[in-house]
Amino acid sequence: MPQQFWKPGTDKPRILEDEEGGVVFFAPSLSSASSSSSRFGYASIGSQRQRLPVYKYRTAILYLVETHATTIIVGETGSGKTTQIPQYLKEAGWADGGRVIACTQPRRLAVQSVASRVAEEMDVKLGEEVGYTIRFEDVTNPAATMIKFLTDGVLLREIMDDPLLTKYRYVDSFGSKNLELIWKKLEMVLFCVFPGMVADLLEHIQRRRPELRLIISSATIEAKSMSDFFQTSKKHRGPEDHEFVPRKVPAVLSVEGRGFNVQIHYVVEPVSDYVQATVSTVLSIHDQEPAGDILVFLTGQDDIDAAIQLLAEEAHASRKISSGLIVLPLYSSLPRAEQDLVFSPTPRGKRKVVISTNIAETSLTLEGVVYVVDSGFSKQQFYNPISDIENLVVAPISKASARQRAGRAGRVRPGKCYRLYTEEYFVNEMSSVGIPEMQRSKLVSCVIQLKALGIDNILGFDWPASPPPEAMIRALEVLYSLGVLDDDAKLTSPVGFQAAEIPLDPMISKMILSSNQLGCSEEIITIAAILSIQSIWVSGKGVQKELDEAKLRFAAAEGDHVTFLNVYKGFLQSGKSSQWCHKNYMNYQAMKKVIEIREQLRRTALRLGIVLRSCEGDILAVRKAVTAGFFANASRLEVSDLIFLFPARLEAFSHNGMYKTVRGSQEVYIHPSSVLFRVNPKWVIYHSLVSTDRQYMRNAMTIDPSWLTEAAPHFFQNLRRPDPIAH
DNA sequence: GAGCACTGC
Known part of the structure; x- marks a missing residue:
């Protein structure tokens, strides 16, 4: 339905006179x-x-x-x-x-x-x-x-x-x-x-x-x-x-900067489907505007893939328009070689269309862009301190962000920006700077660092944007339970100061510190390094079956953490080979990063007086060390009452994969990417929760529940009382 | 049987 969208060129373009003086596209000599x-x-x-x-x-x-x-x-x-x-x-x-x-x-x-x-x-x-x-x-x-x-x-x-x-x-x-x-x-x-x-x-x-x-x-x-x-x-x-x-x-x-004038175009009517609107806009720019590359801002991989497919279909339908379009996706998890394609010069007579996430807003600059199409949305992280879940959701961008996107069209010569929202919306409804990240994030790392800097009065700290008190309380509570903060909310010695030294999440720091006594520090820093990167596997789309099979070659009954150790061992035995990674559906770049982070952690550990020692296959020690950091993320399989009625069918029908967290009695499930998916051991601890249609536990490991009270007696003792946060 | 905006130590 191209008509329902505003068509570039059918309306007289305007340059926005912005009330806050925000757009300063200066036309220089x-x-x-x-x-x-x-x-x-x-x-x-x-x-x-x-x-x-x-x-x-x-x-x-x-x-x-x-x-x-x-x-x-x-x-x-x-x-x-x-x-x-x-x-x-x-x-x-x-x-x-x-x-x-x-x-x-x-x-x-x-x-x-x-x-x-x-x-x-x-x-x-x-x-x-x-x-x-x-x-x-x-x-x-x-x-x-x-x-x-x-x-x-x-x-x-x-x-x-x-x-x-x-x-x-x-x-x-x-x-x-x-x-x-x-x-x-x-x-x-x-x-x-x-x-x-x-x-x-x-x-x-x-x-x-x-x-x-x-x-x-x-x-x-x-x-x-x-x-x-x-x-x-x-x-x-x-x-x-x-x-x-x-x-x-x-x-x-x-x-003043050195950007060129950028004409801002708005849609006349709000669009209902920005992917469709994107495609119509790109095609009509290509049809009506002089040479120059197009940069499109969408929210994520799904949108981008959908837009590319739709663009291919519509361009195919009208052969005349499609000639000369080179359409390229751009997002951070795209393999490096494919990412580099967007930087290659556009051949004469062709027009490059880069369909990108926010990565092109600030992180990298594309030369040759003259037209920008701005969907008005991006994915943003939100943290719910009550459920302790971080969520990535599609949300409207701010005016500041919209200006930044528009500016990308004016780097080489005067350009145009097509905003897929109305001018009325921009002026009256779009927020000027968006919610500061401090108010949308988990605060554990931030709090431990302030403490380490000697700023003890965190609630009275002079923030430019105060974080929500619930998030602050939650962070203090986690740090207290880890033994990083004492009753006066001061860093403990030595654990608190040592944990602050380690440049990772405090739960991971605690895991590393505990590995010292348990004699498995070499294994634990490997796990810590792998947990602190996005994923060691290649993106699963299209190669799902192969990826699953590859994972099985390394899978450990104890769960994902131990599986990581097998993977790392295999990688070292291959001589850190990129072919080996390719063959096993692993991300070579990610593995190189693991090696780097691991080296840094080794140095930090040595500085903290941690003895670097391998447990030589004593996986129990490794699991206990992980538990020492992540006891708060324990959950228990919900077993149906049917088990008592039909004991013979226990294995198949006693549960539906639902767990309840020990901490807040939330319903959670093992993530399908975990090696424990469908295995459903009775007790697990997880590294993090992701929330989609359900709450999924990512990176799960089996435990014995007795380890929990062993690791954090106070924490589990307190749980017997009503939990003020849980409601 | 699901899905990963983006940095950084």
Whole structure:
């Protein structure tokens, strides 16, 4: 029914004048438009740098940083701020005498590429004056590095080791100011769990070290609320400090980006089926618009596959339209080789259509996109602290997100964005920034880290977005039951401090710590590494039967955890072979990651004084260690009363696979991907619950119920009393 | 017999 959808080109396109000034698609002069160095083939790096939009603000930025504790720089991508500002600061002397300019980026890849770009511009060897630190990789020289790029997570770990970041502290010969600078991407500050914490923590650090300068790089819309946050948190600090201390009120500076105009088109009527609407829109762009690739935002693999199939059908029906379309899916679980296809240049006379999840919104950039089709939805995680279940659901995106998607059309030349929702909806109904991740997530890891940072009054902590109290209580309860927190909600020694050192979920940390006494630490860190990645198997669609058979070759009667040990052993015996993985329907990339994480855990374990020891096949020890971390996730098979009426038929008819959790008496089932599916042992513990039509336990292991009270006597003793959370 | 938005230590 193409008519029921708005057709691009049939209505006069408009450029949105946004009330919040959110869309700042700036049309620059040609000379500043190109980022390709070939365009400036004869220009020196210096003159290239001067052509970047941020260059005109150089003096202003340096002035503001000099005079303000916090500077917020607002600007679209492409202004050059990421690579240039650290250099300006360095040129102005902020890195003199051993001081360090630290610059965080949300992703590992961004850290690496920005660092090498800056090293190149400064004509220095990466790892000397300019370096970077990401998980598994430290390319810095403490004696020489002046500009250091790092991920939020690494900075968080550094703050944990050194709450006032004193290791960056510079005491110059005059004994005056110690300066350094942390550069933080604000969009991550507001939307992510850990980065949100990082911003708060930096604010805390600033209170005690007013000389520390903070520059926050922000997308337009969040700047004001962030500025308010820094301002109000500092209001209660008493009398103003004396004159050479920087001003507390943050400075805000806008820098235009280098994107092109993007015309925004809205549908006239709301669409009922965005997959169908996507397909109609793509076909009509292809039919009516000049060359240029199309980027479509849908929610997940299912949508994407459905759209591709529908597109193939409709394109087939009208042969004229279909010629020249190259349709490609893009999502993170897609095998690497298929992902790379989206980056290959579009052949002349063809048009590439990339149908993507949110991965293309921020994580990776496609060149050549001129048209964006925005469904208005994405998958978002929600956490229910009452049931303790994390759920991935399709939800409407925010205005901030819609702008980010639209901006993807204006990277190479003026583009168009087709929004599959009405303008009225965008203006009046779409929320401006969405629910902060802090309010949609489990808080156990977050709480243990705050505790480790010495912030004990968590309920009174000055969050930019307070998490729900139920989630907070649930997190404190879990940590208490693990023995990580004591009666005063302080980290216990040594268990609490050790668990905080391990960069994984506290239940996994506890499992690792317990393996020390049980003599199976080698096996347990293998299990921990595998549990902390998505899946070691290849995606099952189309090869389900083969995948199941492959799994059977490794399956252990004790369940998935022990099965993982068999898989890992096989992988090592194959010489970590990619062919072996292929043959066994395992994801080679995932296995390589397991090896990496395992190595890191080994090092962490050694640092914590854990003796690395194999139990040499004593699987009982392994199961007890797993239980020591995951006792709270125990569940018991519900056996029907029929068992007493028809004892002879016990095996076949006594149950329907339903379990009840010990913790909250919730109905749960073993996930079909588990090796224990249909086996249904009487007692299991699981790693996590996923919720679809039913509650499924993912990664289950058989236990003896007596281990539960052995592992956590207090926890199970308390359960006999009415549980306030269970209702 | 089901289904996995996306980061990060």
